[in-house]
Amino acid sequence: EAGVTQSPTHLIKTRGQQATLRCSPISGHTSVYWYQQALGLGLQFLLWYDEGEERNRGNFPPRFSGRQFPNYSSELNVNALELEDSALYLCASSLGGQGPLAQHFGDGTRLSIL
Amino acid sequence: GDSVTQMEGPVTLSEEAFLTINCTYTATGYPSLFWYVQYPGEGLQLLLKATKADDKGSNKGFEATYRKETTSFHLEKGSVQVSDSAVYFCALYPSGGYNKLIFGAGTRLAVHP
Numbered sequence: 001e002a003g004v005t006q007s008p009t010h011l012i013k014t015r016g017q018q019a020t021l022r023c024s025p026i027s028g029h030t031s032v033y034w035y036q037q038a039l040g041l042g043l044q045f046l047l048w049y050d051e052g053e054e055r056n057r058g059n060f061p062p063r064f065s066g067r068q069f070p071n072y073s074s075e076l077n078v079n080a081l082e083l084e085d086s087a088l089y090l091c092a093s094s095l096g097g098q099g100p101l102a103q104h105f106g107d108g109t110r111l112s113i114l
Numbered sequence: 115g116d117s118v119t120q121m122e123g124p125v126t127l128s129e130e131a132f133l134t135i136n137c138t139y140t141a142t143g144y145p146s147l148f149w150y151v152q153y154p155g156e157g158l159q160l161l162l163k164a165t166k167a168d169d170k171g172s173n174k175g176f177e178a179t180y181r182k183e184t185t186s187f188h189l190e191k192g193s194v195q196v197s198d199s200a201v202y203f204c205a206l207y208p209s210g211g212y213n214k215l216i217f218g219a220g221t222r223l224a225v226h227p
Contacts, residue, residue: 004157033215042219043158043203056214090157100207100215101146101165105157 004106025093120218143209
């Protein structure tokens with residue numbers, strides 16, 4: 001069984017640009033979660049999508065947004081990039097309704113802002 | 115609000131030493147508690163979990179007991195190996211749900227031969 005896959009592995013952008021990160025969940029999983037792991041700040045919950053809808057959102061500005069496609073894959077978009085957006089972005093998936101009790105994580109996308 | 119506090123790292127041990135990584139939490143009700151491990155260059159892997167008070171989670175020689183009276187979920191291993199070198203995250207899932215895991219800051223463990 002393929003795990004959660006994220007692309008790209010690394011992404012380098014400059015301030016003000018936009019970044020798009022992608023996540024493919026485990027087959028059969030309908031929920032996708034996004035987390036930001038910034039240096040020194042641990043893991044912060046960003047977004048939760050289930051069945052194509054945004055279900056919950058962490059304490060992040062609106063320039064962090066995303067969507068979930070009919071095949072349950074997901075994109076995270078970050079607009080107007082700032083230096084402090086440099087972080088590892090982790091995606092996780094689970095069967096709908098199981099939530100964190102059964103989340104599986106991808107290896108992450110490292111976003112670097114120059 | 116709900117939060118998790120972990121001991122600061124790095125923790126440096128020799129192989130076969132005893133490991134304790136402290137984790138305490140603040141939450142209303144009865145959260146579920148987790149330990150995740152992140153090996154270098156990889157994502158998070160669930161190490162163990164406990165969903166109610168006095169439960170003991172265990173996996174790969176690691177153990178943690180859900181102590182509601184002390185609001186703690188300390189991670190222990192009797193004899194660490196070099197391959198255990200990683201960052202360990204304590205996390206809680208609030209009883210209110212909303213599918214939002216709350217993580218501690220992480221503790222880096224380095225095990226030397």
